[in-house]
Amino acid sequence: MDTTRMTWEDIKRAYPDEWVLLVDVDADPSIPRVRGGKVAGHSKSRKEVLASTWLPPGSGWALKYTGRPTGADLLPGQGHR
Amino acid sequence: MIDVPFDPTEELIRIEARITGPLGHADVDLVLDTGASVTLITFDTLDKLGYSARDGDSISVITTAIGRESGYLLRLQELRTLGHAFTDVRVHAHDLAETSGIDGLLGLDVLRHFNYEIRSKEGLIRVGLA
Numbered sequence: 304m305d306t307t308r309m310t311w312e313d314i315k316r317a318y319p320d321e322w323v324l325l326v327d328v329d330a331d332p333s334i335p336r337v338r339g340g341k342v343a344g345h346s347k348s349r350k351e352v353l354a355s356t357w358l359p360p361g362s363g364w365a366l367k368y369t370g371r372p373t374g375a376d377l378l379p380g381q382g383h384r
Numbered sequence: 385m386i387d388v389p390f391d392p393t394e395e396l397i398r399i400e401a402r403i404t405g406p407l408g409h410a411d412v413d414l415v416l417d418t419g420a421s422v423t424l425i426t427f428d429t430l431d432k433l434g435y436s437a438r439d440g441d442s443i444s445v446i447t448t449a450i451g452r453e454s455g456y457l458l459r460l461q462e463l464r465t466l467g468h469a470f471t472d473v474r475v476h477a478h479d480l481a482e483t484s485g486i487d488g489l490l491g492l493d494v495l496r497h498f499n500y501e502i503r504s505k506e507g508l509i510r511v512g513l514a
Contacts, residue, residue, distance in 0.1 A: 330411055334388060334467055335402040337411050349482050353428045358408065365411035366429060372415065372485030374395045 310339040311367075318342065320370035322349045324356045328365045337365050385512055386467045390416075392507035398486060399509070401465035405433025412487035414465065416502075416509070420491035423463070424476040427455070429487050435460075435477070444476050453478060465490060466511045468498055 314323055325340030343364070344356035358364055390397050397416040402409055403425065410433055414423075424446075430436075440456030447453075455478035463473045473494065480486065499512035 325411075328411060330402075332402060332464070334386070335400050335411055335464055336388075337400060347482075349426070349487070350428050353432050358432065360407045360434075362408045363410070364408065364432075366487060367411075367413060368485035370485055371391075371394050372396050372398055372413070373483060374415075 306341055308339060308341050311337055314339065314342060314367075315369040318345045318369050320368075321345045321347055322352045322366065322368050324352050325365040325367065326358070326362065328363055330365065337367060340365060385510060388466055388509045388511060390507050390509060392504055396486070397502065397509075399465060399490060401463060401488075401490065403429070403433060403460055404462040404464075405430070405435050405460070407432070407434030409433070409462075413485075414488045414490040415486050416495070417489040417491055418495065420489045422457075422476050422493050423473070423489060423491040424455075424478050424480075425460075425488040426480050427477055430458070430477050437477075440477065441474075444478070446476070446478060455479070463494065465494070466498070466500065466509065467513065468494075468511070470494060470497070 324344040326343045328340040329338045344352045346352040398413050399416050401414050402411050440458045442457050444455050444457050445452050460473050463470045501510040
């Protein structure tokens with residue numbers, strides 16, 4: 304785990320087109336909006352980053368994708384509904 | 385009234401949400417989807433928050449162009465998004481493609497509880513407060 308707290312802009316640059324799991328999250332909880340945090344895990348796979356990162360019960364975390372989402376294949380098959 | 389920004393250059397309107405579960409809370413990205421009747425969250429994220437299929441109250445099915453995807457309906461302790469918080473909100477637990485880059489869909493079941501205006505060129509959602 305990278306113990307350095309990073310801004311969201313820095314995280315996007317350091318881990319392009321990856322899923323990142325953040326802890327010690329700096330967020331405005333009212334909207335909410337993530338401003339940064341510590342990268343506890345990162346992967347090209349959402350399932351992998353969630354499965355491989357241990358989080359203590361009761362903790363707050365964030366799961367974010369640093370790339371651009373695509374609507375072409377939202378569901379595991381093709382098409383949306 | 386609050387203004388929530390989004391990136392207007394992306395294909396989808398990606399917004400942030402906080403989901404609270406038995407094991408904590410998570411900030412995730414959802415797509416604002418006025419074509420979805422019910423909000424959807426991925427299995428993986430719900431699992432990490434301490435939810436499971438045992439918490440589901442019924443099976444749900446989403447029909448796609450190539451077939452049917454099974455999941456279940458369950459109630460979240462809290463869902464917070466666009467400046468509003470909802471408790472005991474019912475959502476679909478389903479899978480989404482890894483390549484989608486999102487963790488769920490924010491559907492009309494949540495959106496109908498407040499007024500909102502999507503200003504696409506400006507990349508803003510203007511949200512009325514309760």
